[in-house]
């Protein structure tokens with residue numbers, strides 16, 4: 001059995017990268033180590049002899065607003081602990097679905113150690129549907145420069161790669177979500193995780209949605225995402241288009257249920273009948289409740 005030879009604690013990204021370049025596949029980046037630990041314990045992944053802990057790198061655990069002439073965004077450092085995401089006033093103000101998602105991940109002891117970056121890189125983490133509906137962008141460090149990639153593109157590529165034990169060739173530095181300062185009226189947002197028990201269990205289904213209703217109560221823009229279990233989460237773009245500028249009548253919602261069902265089938269043929277039905281029902285339920293709560 002392989003054992004750890006060294007835990008490296010580089011002070012900056014360049015050092016972290018250079019250690020990784022030296023030991024390549026024999027090394028592994030570690031944020032909180034909570035997911036890695038379960039993989040090692042479960043025999044799903046061997047312990048890399050060189051663990052590169054990112055906890056000494058400055059400024060990777062901050063949440064701050066960044067304003068430029070053409071856009072405003074919230075930057076979430078990849079090393080931000082899930083517990084800190086829950087408490088942060090800016091994230092509560094602009095990303096309530098993300099806060100809700102973090103609250104539903106594991107128990108407090110794990111949330112004090114596990115990070116949002118680590119959750120994203122498991123590719124099935126419960127924060128992902130919430131980040132998808134906030135149109136999140138990932139910033140990576142590739143050894144030379146910083147690269148931006150939309151979370152949606154990252155996850156859709158990830159679907160075609162092995163999920164567990166996947167090797168991350170870049171360092172995730174931060175996550176950006178665009179800030180909507182003048183929120184349209186009648187805005188709605190929802191997040192729900194369905195597990196086997198009420199608390200601290202892996203999800204079976206996770207859904208998230210946001211959007212707004214026009215003055216005539218027709219649904220305007222809408223972003224929806226689904227995941228859960230071992231599924232890599234994805235946006236429900238066909239359903240989003242089908243919903244736009246429509247009245248949420250009983251007949252129309254029944255039609256939307258079948259649109260969601262078909263989209264789930266197309267996106268991930270491994271999803272069970274039960275999961276497809278429950279996911280479609282939950283999304284329709286939340287859309288209808290959002291309209292009723294106007």
Ligand SMILES: Cc1cc2nc3c(=O)[nH]c(=O)nc-3n(C[C@H](O)[C@H](O)[C@H](O)COP(=O)(O)OP(=O)(O)OC[C@H]3O[C@@H](n4cnc5c(N)ncnc54)[C@H](O)[C@@H]3O)c2cc1C
Nearest residue numbers: 031032033034035036106114115118119121125126171172
């Ligand atoms: C008891 C228990 C319950 C749990 N319940 C849930 C749950 O309900 N929902 C859920 O989503 N998860 C759950 N988890 C999994 C895990 O705790 C969370 O997903 C957590 O957010 C992972 O973050 P981490 O910092 O510990 O990641 P780590 O374990 O440090 O890393 C995860 C992966 O990302 C890579 N990595 C980490 N940081 C970087 C980086 N910056 N750049 C490149 N690669 C990097 C690592 O090499 C590894 O492959 C649970 C875990 C435990 C032990």
